[in-house]
Amino acid sequence: MKTIAGGVCAAKGFTAAGIHCGVRRNKTKKDLALIYSEAPASAAAVYTANLVKGAPIAVTKAHLADGKAQAIICNSGNANTCNADGVEVAALIAKSAAQALGISENDVVVASTGVIGQPLDPTPIQKGIPELVKGLGDHSEDAALGIMTTDTRVKQIAVEFEVGGAVCRIGGICKGSGMIHPNMATMLVFITTDCAIAPPLLQKALSGDVQNTFNMLSIDGDTSTNDMAVVLANGRAGNKEITDEGGDFAVFMKALNSVTVALSRMIVADGEGATKSLECIVTGGKSEADAKKIAKSVVCSSLLKSAMFGADANWGRVLCAIGYSGAELSVDKVGVSFRSAAGEIEVCKNGAGVPFSEETAKKILLEAEIDILITLGDGEARATAWGCDLTYDYVKINGDYRT
Amino acid sequence: MKTIAGGVCAAKGFTAAGIHCGVRRNKTKKDLALIYSEAPASAAAVYTANLVKGAPIAVTKAHLADGKAQAIICNSGNANTCNADGVEVAALIAKSAAQALGISENDVVVASTGVIGQPLDPTPIQKGIPELVKGLGDHSEDAALGIMTTDTRVKQIAVEFEVGGAVCRIGGICKGSGMIHPNMATMLVFITTDCAIAPPLLQKALSGDVQNTFNMLSIDGDTSTNDMAVVLANGRAGNKEITDEGGDFAVFMKALNSVTVALSRMIVADGEGATKSLECIVTGGKSEADAKKIAKSVVCSSLLKSAMFGADANWGRVLCAIGYSGAELSVDKVGVSFRSAAGEIEVCKNGAGVPFSEETAKKILLEAEIDILITLGDGEARATAWGCDLTYDYVKINGDYRT
Numbered sequence: 122m123k124t125i126a127g128g129v130c131a132a133k134g135f136t137a138a139g140i141h142c143g144v145r146r147n148k149t150k151k152d153l154a155l156i157y158s159e160a161p162a163s164a165a166a167v168y169t170a171n172l173v174k175g176a177p178i179a180v181t182k183a184h185l186a187d188g189k190a191q192a193i194i195c196n197s198g199n200a201n202t203c204n205a206d207g208v209e210v211a212a213l214i215a216k217s218a219a220q221a222l223g224i225s226e227n228d229v230v231v232a233s234t235g236v237i238g239q240p241l242d243p244t245p246i247q248k249g250i251p252e253l254v255k256g257l258g259d260h261s262e263d264a265a266l267g268i269m270t271t272d273t274r275v276k277q278i279a280v281e282f283e284v285g286g287a288v289c290r291i292g293g294i295c296k297g298s299g300m301i302h303p304n305m306a307t308m309l310v311f312i313t314t315d316c317a318i319a320p321p322l323l324q325k326a327l328s329g330d331v332q333n334t335f336n337m338l339s340i341d342g343d344t345s346t347n348d349m350a351v352v353l354a355n356g357r358a359g360n361k362e363i364t365d366e367g368g369d370f371a372v373f374m375k376a377l378n379s380v381t382v383a384l385s386r387m388i389v390a391d392g393e394g395a396t397k398s399l400e401c402i403v404t405g406g407k408s409e410a411d412a413k414k415i416a417k418s419v420v421c422s423s424l425l426k427s428a429m430f431g432a433d434a435n436w437g438r439v440l441c442a443i444g445y446s447g448a449e450l451s452v453d454k455v456g457v458s459f460r461s462a463a464g465e466i467e468v469c470k471n472g473a474g475v476p477f478s479e480e481t482a483k484k485i486l487l488e489a490e491i492d493i494l495i496t497l498g499d500g501e502a503r504a505t506a507w508g509c510d511l512t513y514d515y516v517k518i519n520g521d522y523r524t
Numbered sequence: 525m526k527t528i529a530g531g532v533c534a535a536k537g538f539t540a541a542g543i544h545c546g547v548r549r550n551k552t553k554k555d556l557a558l559i560y561s562e563a564p565a566s567a568a569a570v571y572t573a574n575l576v577k578g579a580p581i582a583v584t585k586a587h588l589a590d591g592k593a594q595a596i597i598c599n600s601g602n603a604n605t606c607n608a609d610g611v612e613v614a615a616l617i618a619k620s621a622a623q624a625l626g627i628s629e630n631d632v633v634v635a636s637t638g639v640i641g642q643p644l645d646p647t648p649i650q651k652g653i654p655e656l657v658k659g660l661g662d663h664s665e666d667a668a669l670g671i672m673t674t675d676t677r678v679k680q681i682a683v684e685f686e687v688g689g690a691v692c693r694i695g696g697i698c699k700g701s702g703m704i705h706p707n708m709a710t711m712l713v714f715i716t717t718d719c720a721i722a723p724p725l726l727q728k729a730l731s732g733d734v735q736n737t738f739n740m741l742s743i744d745g746d747t748s749t750n751d752m753a754v755v756l757a758n759g760r761a762g763n764k765e766i767t768d769e770g771g772d773f774a775v776f777m778k779a780l781n782s783v784t785v786a787l788s789r790m791i792v793a794d795g796e797g798a799t800k801s802l803e804c805i806v807t808g809g810k811s812e813a814d815a816k817k818i819a820k821s822v823v824c825s826s827l828l829k830s831a832m833f834g835a836d837a838n839w840g841r842v843l844c845a846i847g848y849s850g851a852e853l854s855v856d857k858v859g860v861s862f863r864s865a866a867g868e869i870e871v872c873k874n875g876a877g878v879p880f881s882e883e884t885a886k887k888i889l890l891e892a893e894i895d896i897l898i899t900l901g902d903g904e905a906r907a908t909a910w911g912c913d914l915t916y917d918y919v920k921i922n923g924d925y926r927t
Binding site for chain 2 (some may be wrong): 171173200202238299342344431437442450469513516
């Protein structure tokens with residue numbers, strides 16, 4: 122397996138486009154993206170667990186009921202959530218895209234992201250669709266730009282792998298960067314692959330994978346109303362279609378995982394206001410569920426996140442977050458180390474502090490990527506969670522997001 | 525019932541003191557507090573649910589096993605948590621205080637608050653105890669100062685009420701102001717009363733009350749390792765001892781509740797970095813548990829807290845937090861209004877936005893005390909939760925707390 126260029130256009134038969142159509146006032150920001158498969162594809166998706174759901178989710182769920190789709194259209198700048206006419210507007214957008222592409226509206230995935238509770242006028246989107254369709258090509262980056270909100274960087278990745286002798290590709294784009302705390306679901310992620318895989322297996326792969334990837338990351342503890350991850354698989358690679366959980370399925374799962382982990386890391390690195398990304402690796406847990414609770418509790422702690430911003434090795438806050446995680450553990454066996462490109466330092470052993478050089482710790486924590494290593498000594502289970510620091514800029518960005 | 529002066533010294537037979545003994549480097553900050561009852565008192569307590577617990581909690585729990593206590597000693601500047609010799613040190617502090625007071629060490633409540641994971645040297649505390657005991661008097665404020673960490677204001681309250689013809693008093697002090705998210709427990713709160721009440725009833729009153737007061741507030745989502753609320757009742761008011769859940773018990777519960785609600789409000793108003801306090805009042809819930817989940821979810825949302833800092837009426841974030849609260853509700857019946865001394869404004873009805881004046885909303889949200897009113901239209905249950913805004917100063921305070 123190797124990383125390749127192309128994002129969502131890396132897989133055969135997929136094209137994409139992104140434009141500014143006018144949902145956002147700022148004309149320098151793209152606000153509409155389209156991803157298209159030249160042939161109908163197997164499709165799978167997971168959605169937010171928030172009871173308040175964006176209107177596009179209802180429409181997309183209905184369209185994916187048959188496990189097939191051919192296009193994804195997504196606008197930024199407005200989430201189309203908590204609007205009386207939301208479902209109607211989302212359906213209209215899907216229909217307009219379908220007509221322009223000459224496909225069934227039932228094969229269109231529709232998504233929106235942005236501010237909640239402001240009516241979404243579909244006019245600029247409908248007007249922009251012809252230009253969008255005309256511009257379809259090898260433009261993964263434009264599509265990635267079109268779905269961004271407060272993100273500061275394009276997030277895309279693709280890898281190449283082999284299934285039964287056939288070369289396959291899988292790639293994705295996604296957006297962060299606030300209201301990110303996926304829970305039995307995920308944020309906006311669109312993945313394409315030319316690997317042939319039956320819809321039920323594709324859903325199984327995605328649903329299983331997100332438990333250890335997107336569901337294990339948090340920017341701010343707020344589970345979005347519009348979270349959605351979609352995978353389209355159009356079979357253009359020519360491999361024998363994956364229809365059971367054999368070796369080919371395992372290969373596909375591994376490739377999918379390499380894409381979702383890479384996207385997870387990109388999301389936290391570009392979290393709202395973030396200056397550092399955090400990876401909490403828990404080993405020696407009694408069960409995987411316990412290890413996960415602990416890893417996620419640590420990356421969600423406002424106190425620990427603030428300490429990481431200040432490059433302060435305040436490990437007591439790690440212990441505190443472990444203690445209220447709800448996991449079963451033996452506190453007197455807990456060990457904690459901090460690690461980065463500048464080195465690794467042990468700060469806690471058997472649940473108590475060990476003498477360490479504050480100077481060395483500071484040097485390690487001044488790096489942009491910090492690993493928080495936790496050993497539990499209670500068993501063999503492990504888990505990883507991703508997060509970011511809490512900074513002045515997070516407060517600034519969210520103190521007046523709507524203006 | 526009326527509010528009176530005196531804090532923890534308002535009730536007959538209670539004295540207090542607070543000094544700087546040297547646990548904290550800054551000599552202008554008091555770091556040791558003592559509360560003393562002239563007679564042994566009924567005692568009740570609740571503790572943090574964090575599995576990582578401060579060493580003083582183990583000692584206090586053992587000392588309160590008989591439902592009796594006569595003194596409370598508490599230092600700030602060091603939490604005595606995650607230290608190998610923690611329990612030994614906490615026991616030594618209790619013993620030193622007992623000797624100086626001429627009481628049984630088993631009747632001493634010991635507490636600590638401050639940084640986690642740094643060994644606590646008991647020497648300055650032991651050396652300070654004689655001065656502390658000598659200074660006992662009507663000094664509730666000094667004691668309140670002695671238990672403060674990042675708090676900027678003294679927190680104390682007292683009320684007078686009548687039980688069976690006898691005038692009783694109940695008062696308390698407490699500290700915030702970070703790592704505050706009580707969970708089946710509470711932060712540091714010390715309450716004294718001269719009302720005569722048997723230990724089991726006192727425990728019942730406290731355990732019941734905190735479910736709707738301290739457990740319903742959050743500063744930052746981090747449940748502390750050292751949370752503790754203690755009530756001492758010395759019976760000096762001369763009322764007939766409360767030994768069952770009759771009318772006198774109800775009167776006592778009401779007085780206790782007025783003290784705990786007042787302290788809860790003081791805690792959030794002085795939350796780390798806070799410029800505003802938030803009160804989320806949920807009505808029309810299917811059950812009390814659902815109403816509580818929603819109220820707490822809203823005051824815990826980093827996004828909503830940031831919006832309140834910016835006086836931005838971003839009600840979509842209220843809906844989002846309601847949606848991921850885990851409560852059962854009908855999203856299409858939800859209503860939201862913001863209220864303050866400057867007025868009240870409806871922003872959401874039947875789960876969707878209503879037109880409102882941004883100017884009026886801004887004026888309302890620029891006040892220091894904001895009520896977030898949520899109607900669910902699902903039943904009769906209600907709940908209130910308290911919180912504060914998320915500000916630059918929260919990040920600043922916690923970016924480098926240890927230096």
